[in-house]
Amino acid sequence: MEIQRLILFLIFSMSLLFLWQAWQEHQRRPTAPPQAAPAAENPAPPVGRELLEKQAELHKAGESAPMNPGSTLTVTTDVLRADIQTLGGDVVRLELLKHVGAVDKKKPFVLFQRQGERVYVAQSGLIGDDLPSHKTLFTAAPGPYQLKPGEETLQVRLSAPAANGVVVEKIYTFRRGSYVVDVAFSIKNDGPAPIAPFAYYQFQRDGKPPEGDPKLLHTYTGPAVYTEETKFQKIAFSDIEKGKASLPKTATDGWIAMVQHYFLAAWLPVGNVSREFFARALGPDLYAAGVIVPLGAIEPGASRTATMRLYAGPQEQRALAKLAPGLDLVVDYGWLTVIAVPLFWVLDLFHRWVQNWGVAIILLTVLVKAVFYPLSAASYRSMARMKAITPRLQRIKELYGHDRQKLHQAMMDLYKEEKINPLGGCLPILIQIPVFIALYWVLVAAVELRNAPFIGWIQDLSAPDPYFVLPVVMGVTMWIQTKLNPTPPDPIQARVMQIMPVAFSVFFFFFPAGLVLYWLVNNILSIAQQWYITRRMERAAAAHAKR
Template identity: 55%
Template sequence: MDNQRLILLLVFSFSLIMLWDAWVKQGQPHPAPGTTTSVPAATVAAAPAPTSGLPVPGAKAAAVPATPANATAARASVKTDLFSADISALGGDIVRLELLKHRATENTKNNFVLFDDRHAYAAQSGLIGANLPNHRSIWTLPTAGLELKDGQDELRVRLEAAGGDGIKVAKTYVFRRGSYLVGVEHEVVNGGAAAVTPNVYFQLSRNSQAPEGGNAMMSTFTGPAFYTDAEKYHKVDFADITKGKAKAPAQADNGWVGMVQHYFVSAWLPAAKAPREFFIRKLGDDLFAAGVIVPMAAIAPGASGKLETSLFAGPQEQDKLAKVAPGLDLVVDYGWLTVIAAPLFWVLEAIYKFVGNWGWAIIGLTVMLKLIFFPLSAASYKSMAKMRVLTPKLTKLKETYADDRQRMNQEMMELYKKEKVNPLGGCLPIVVQIPVFIALYWVLLGTVEMRGAPWLGWITDLSAKDPYFIMPLIMGVTMFVQTKLNPTPPDPIQAKVMLFMPIVFTGMFLFFPAGLVLYWTVNNVLSIAQQWQVNRMIESAGLKAH
């Protein structure tokens, strides 16, 4: 019996230590970087140059204007049904992107901002080659037609820049209604006397500061990520870039590069079957870039060339990401329990589509899991019920053979054998369910669908803690009731520890997301009902304490 309790205590303690450690890591303040919104001009790298291995003529990096990175540049504001974006004349880049359908974490009255100056987070692009404009060049911004009107399905924002030798370049952003996928077109008109063979690069720049909402209940990844068919999905830590340990994928004709953070992602998605070369680098003090270079075909004098790609910038909605590009849904990271968490979310989402509320979907999933684990739970509760009625006998044996531990253990084993009770029978079912609990923890915290999702009354965000701590207190009460239904440990000290556990769990669950507390509370209520029924059946079957 002591072994059973020890195993259960260790399993639950280990699980909670993992969750608590993740919360503590995320709650720690992020080290203040040396700079956030600007980088000295001396540290700004030139446009990336492709290696000789790229299947196009080697091109040298274009000369970069000596414009300070923190120079004030004009901006054009674009408004669609999903975005409010700022495009800078410096580079023609998207330097601010507000998501109109998602609320900010810290101030829910505001919209969430993905690209911003605070994180030096921007989507940049330009051309590589002599006399070709890049992300340090000045582009001409449009002055009208920057809002997606009612009844309009597409908004095209065209920017222009002049290169040397009669070359003109246009960069066009194509925003579409209801889509987080932005088309980006580069058109080169060769007005010179010689053919040009440009390469177009696309990069995402960012510092290492944690995103808004960095005090969330988990330690989430923030940084670049790559995907190719050959090397699959892999993330790159900012620290590894600084140490020179980061490695971009090999050249390929597929794949994408992205910047991942909790709930949201941005990614450059070149067209399929087009050759590309990936890169990753440190631009300056706490400023990094990850990107991809795509070649254009040679453009003869008097001719023009065009290259189209796409930029995704939005929430990590798994079903939609899978349709955007192969492997893009992998940015939703469930850690080492993905094999359990992914099916759990699939079932949870299916229930949500039926009931229309994530809170009720969690309750439905809890009931479903309880039914699946019913045989194991029944065996566990049956074992604990038998142990409960045997507790007086065990206590008497301990008093009788207090000075002879070996004899006491022998007598206890004989009692177990006589009553056909397995003292460890209640452990395995609970141990099996622990990975499911941890996997559900990652599902509830890692899916943007749960962000800002309400349930009832005061629970307006299932991914955040209960603002009034009502649910954790209810959970604590249910856990206390469960403890009273379990057999009382013969050891007084152990009995006090077991009674203290509901208090410890309640204290930790005060800071857990409301969705997880809801799951645990409903699970406890169902367990109480099942255990009470099993206890009644065992006692009525004739196994009585005497």
């Protein structure tokens, strides 16, 4: 009876989890065309207001007169292929060559793109009179734009038209084996007066989830910001369009990112320089989020170079933690982070040892099962006692089935006589549920498991088993478990327990193979443990009866 309650509780818990995710996803969806918030309700600091006004003016200018789209430069390194448009110097397409596509696995994964309704680009510019912005047409220095064997860095230089004696170059620096790109502005003031420009760096993105994003998981897509004072915050697209986005307006540390399942792009200011974060709606289902950095006064005849790091790549936790404080928090495990983080640490440790994420999951399952052995053993001992008195419970049901009050009283008397706690089998296992849910999020969120092979037909532990072998075998193990448990006296409960393995198998058809593998191994270990404890108790009871 305890295992039945446990399974029902698990179904209820998982249902609540998915309902909560679905509600969160619904809250993030745009529900109406965005409208500008009244200035009095959401006052922006002077720098932010200046940038927003400049962007609005440039947007209107672009609508009234067609602009020269310029040319596109394709830059290739060993891990990236980037398309940089000379109009604005925007990164309008970015392919991650070490990661396969979400839909077409024969092609590289596309992070940035500007194609049809899909818009996700990295933009940057300067704020100041006649200074180049992401609407300025740059001139590219001659190529090649491919990182050659033996080279460690590759630079792409874009020159803006000189204005008022100010000469500006935008310089992209790519490095071998790195997803970090330096975006620098080289400013030389040959004019007659000092200037005090600001540099802005932003992501422009539509509000749609990325292609191939699993609907069942409802993972987060949208901006996120971090400072030491405010810590990690998500900024829902719906809050941006309503003018309710809560960002730390100014700070001397922190970063801003655009997050999606498995991947992210982040602007990472260098050093403890002053910065201002912003997020705004640009139009129907189009948003911008970024950071503004003051460059200080540049006197006539002086020069200055301002550099911002752009990370655009996978959410590899060890690499992110080294790049910037708090950047690894984009791998969001929710309220169970305190459990999930050490679980992933152990899983990663096993992987470095065995070089197979599937085997690492098996080893982690064995370890978790060993840690919780005392609790599980107590639960199975309680189940064994319950199974031993099942015939007597059935007899009580036959005698008092017509009178529920007498039935419950007789059952309680029997439990008291045999010194059995009817909840004794549930409580130890319920304590383990947070660990299971935390591990669920680890397996769902870890990009390290994306396209990670296990054995044979399972070539991606983050995707469902293509032939449903693991879910079916998992269902068989659940059926074996039901046979080891006491039969419920209630025929309806008994029927539900018979259907449960089939229902769970179908349910797990859509789960990542890595999670199904964990559940399957956990079931096999549970069966072995339950059989061993039950047999030991039966032998002890038989020996006691012979005395």
